[in-house]
Amino acid sequence: MNEIESFDVVVVGGGPAGSTAATDLARTGRSVMLLDRAGRIKPCGGAIPPQAIREFDIPPHLLCAHINSARMISPSDRQVDMPINGGFVGMVNRAEFDEWLRTRAAETGAVRRTGTFTELVPTDNGQVIVRYETRGNDRPVQVQEVRARCVIGADGARSKVARQTIPGADKMPCVSAYHEIVRSPKNGEGGFDATRCDVYYQGKISPDFYGWVFPHGETTSVGVGTALSGFSLRTATDDLRKAAGLADAETIRREGAPIPLRPLDRWDDGRNVVLAGDAAGVVAPASGEGIYYALAGGRFAAQAAEAFCATGDVRSLKLARKQFMKAHGRVFWVLGIMQRFWYSSDKRRERFVSMCADPDVQQLTWEAYMNKRLVRAKPAAHVRVFFKDLGHLLGIVSAK
Structure with missing residues (x-):
């Protein structure tokens, strides 16, 4: 029988949170495995602020657009422009952006694996067996196992890791988000502005969230979100495309995903698991912004995992949530009040x-x-x- 491969930390999920955690841990010298599903593209508006670019060393070539203003559209179709004086918001395409983050983690020293996480199995010595499935073009599904001292669950809003280990994770409230990636018109054509994000605050587009038109250079993300059950996101997106003059734009792909409404009350299992990113619920209320907070959450999870591996003290795992909320909890509180009202x-x-x-x-x-x-x-x-x-x-x- 072959010996099971062992790692200090296994990171489940290769989005911004998981890739950042894997990179940071590899830099400390920890043995890290980064597990991600094949062909995954996260539905996302793609906005990242300058702070993310500075703090997480995001190279300029990943920015497919520079946004210089936002236009807010009211229920009466009033348009209010909000220029960014002396600054910009960067836009990224998640397929390229996430892959670059995963590649950076691998180049830093993380072992990268492609597969679908299935379950965690505790061992008698306090470690955990991580099981996942792989499949090839001409091969049946194969079950793989690795051993870890610590697991970081960064596998999205409906995290399997969280649901298996964190009480209450299965009840995380979410907004259902849907967007269509369309071919961008020429700048100025039909009122389209490649340097402006349009945000529609209209009940007919979204009864409790908003609709967006976010340019990405050659393509544009047009989408809506709502927590209201039964509301037709596709119909609302059709209406939004008509309102934005994009009804006839070529549709490249359609995607949907849940967006967490607030952070979970607990991010660790008190044993050897800690959460990060959407799995922990760190998407900003009101704005739905998630990339920066996923990057930050991944870094805090890595610090907690490193402290746990260094000391064996399970209380170290609580540092991820404690440090994140200290840094960003007040902003989340303010934005949450704003959204509800x-x-x-x-x-x-x-x-x-x-x-x-x-x-x-x-x-x-x-x-x-x-x-x-x-x-x-x-x-x-x-x-x-x-x-x-x-x-x-x-x-x-x-x-x-």
Whole structure:
């Protein structure tokens, strides 16, 4: 009988969270296996802020577009432009972006495997057997096994790792997201702007989230999200394409996926498993932004796994959630309140888009988004925004 291959850490899932965790652990000298499914492309708008580019060494060639502004469209079709003065948001195609991250992990020293995770089997010595399936073109499915001291579950919003090990993970609330990748029109054709993201806050497009048109250079992501059961995402996307002048654009592919609504209360099993990325629920409320937070969550999970491997203390696994929430929990709290209130009706969406026309709101929004922190250096602007926001909440300020 062959000896089972052993690793310090097995990372399940090769998206931004898993690949970042594998890269960081390999850099510390840990033996790491990165397991990912074949042919997986994550449905995603593809936006990454400058902070992600700086913090995670993302090379410029991966950016397929530079976005210089956002246009917010209200239920009454009012359009409010929010220019990014002196900055930009980068756009990536997830197929190329994720593959580059996985390749970087392998080049750093992680062992890369392609397969479908099936289960974790605890052992008597505190380690765990990771089982996964592989298949070839002319071969039947084969079950593979490796041994690990620690497992990082980074396998998405419906994480099999999380469901097997973390109580309550199967009840994670999600938004259902769907998008169509279409051929981009020429810049300026039919009002299309290759440097602008359009966001539709209209109940007919999404009753509780929003619709988006995100240019990716040669292609554009057009999609919608909702947590409302029975709402037709395809019909809403058809309506969105008509509204955006993209009804006749060539459709390249269609994709759908769940997006978590909030972080799980627990990310570790108290034994040898810790979660990262969508598996942990780290997608920003209101915006649905996930790439930066997946990268950050992967890094925190790697730090927790490294501490656990170094000390054997299972309490180290809690560091991933503790450090993430310390860094980003306040932002998630604020965005969660915003989503629950402003997205609840078209009347409130109208007022929300009206607020976006305010220069103070625009400045603080972009600074917070691009640098991934709440802006504290401009107290006067915060005071002005507070009273304007209060006026909108009370209906004192007109939405027009």
